[in-house]
Amino acid sequence: MLATSRAIATNQHGPHKDVARRVERALSHPLRKPVAAHTREAFERARAWYERDGGRRPLILDAGCGVGLSTRQLAACFDDHLVIGVDRSADRLSREHGEVGDNALLVRADLVDFWRLALAAGWQPSRHYLLYPNPYPKSAHLKQRWHGHPVLPVILALGGRLELRSNWRLYVEEFALALEQVTGVAAAVEACIPGEQYLTPFERKYHLSGQSLWCLVADLPHAPQLVPGGAEEVG
Numbered sequence: 001m002l003a004t005s006r007a008i009a010t011n012q013h014g015p016h017k018d019v020a021r022r023v024e025r026a027l028s029h030p031l032r033k034p035v036a037a038h039t040r041e042a043f044e045r046a047r048a049w050y051e052r053d054g055g056r057r058p059l060i061l062d063a064g065c066g067v068g069l070s071t072r073q074l075a076a077c078f079d080d081h082l083v084i085g086v087d088r089s090a091d092r093l094s095r096e097h098g099e100v101g102d103n104a105l106l107v108r109a110d111l112v113d114f115w116r117l118a119l120a121a122g123w124q125p126s127r128h129y130l131l132y133p134n135p136y137p138k139s140a141h142l143k144q145r146w147h148g149h150p151v152l153p154v155i156l157a158l159g160g161r162l163e164l165r166s167n168w169r170l171y172v173e174e175f176a177l178a179l180e181q182v183t184g185v186a187a188a189v190e191a192c193i194p195g196e197q198y199l200t201p202f203e204r205k206y207h208l209s210g211q212s213l214w215c216l217v218a219d220l221p222h223a224p225q226l227v228p229g230g231a232e233e234v235g
């Protein structure tokens with residue numbers, strides 16, 4: 001089946017000139033947004049599930065998991081890990097895509113809050129996936145991209161093997177710049193060649209539409225000290 005996803009349309013010709021300024025701001029201004037009650041409750045349920053065996057199994061976070069196909073696949077691939085897929089869309093999460101394995105959990109929550117609660121709880125995912133995040137391709141929307149968002153230090157502070165995939169090369173390039181600014185880790189932006197099985201529906205859609213896919217992988221230490229105001233302080 002051919003897909004017809006439109007290529008990214010942007011008014012940018014290179015990495016946004018304000019990436020460094022946004023990152024500097026995120027590193028120096030504590031994120032004061034109060035945690036929504038529904039995400040706090042969702043996090044507590046996820047925490048009870050994750051910590052039921054004393055937190056002995058390594059954790060994988062699938063951030064912005066959509067319908068959760070990637071969560072299911074990661075759980076099958078890493079069957080000695082626990083995989084938590086998080087998305088704010090109840091509609092996407094409720095679509096029928098088959099059994100979720102015993103070692104996987106789908107959670108409806110706002111990532112901006114979920115990540116902060118996870119860091120405050122001392123979670124240290126061994127792997128962390130950001131698969132095809134919303135690109136927000138207009139230059140005015142830089143602050144909505146994860147690397148332009150005040151939550152960036154929290155994402156990076158969690159540590160582990162962070163993998164970002166996107167059909168927009170500039171998104172990955174900008175993320176790499178922000179990553180290096182925060183952590184000193186230089187990550188290469190590489191072409192992403194899907195394996196026999198697509199990891200996500202967006203990956204499938206973009207690839208079948210003839211679009212190039214890009215990715216970045218970085219091994220990061222757990223580094224709560226990156227978060228201004230402290231990782232413990234969650235509104």
Ligand SMILES: C[S@@+](CC[C@H](N)C(=O)[O-])C[C@H]1O[C@@H](n2cnc3c(N)ncnc32)[C@H](O)[C@@H]1O
Binds near residue numbers: 203
């Ligand atoms: C472009 S879709 C990609 C979904 C999936 N990873 C895939 O590749 O098929 C981006 C997803 O991120 C989710 N998302 C965006 N911002 C979010 C937030 N603040 N909290 C939780 N989920 C969010 C959206 O609901 C959406 O499902």
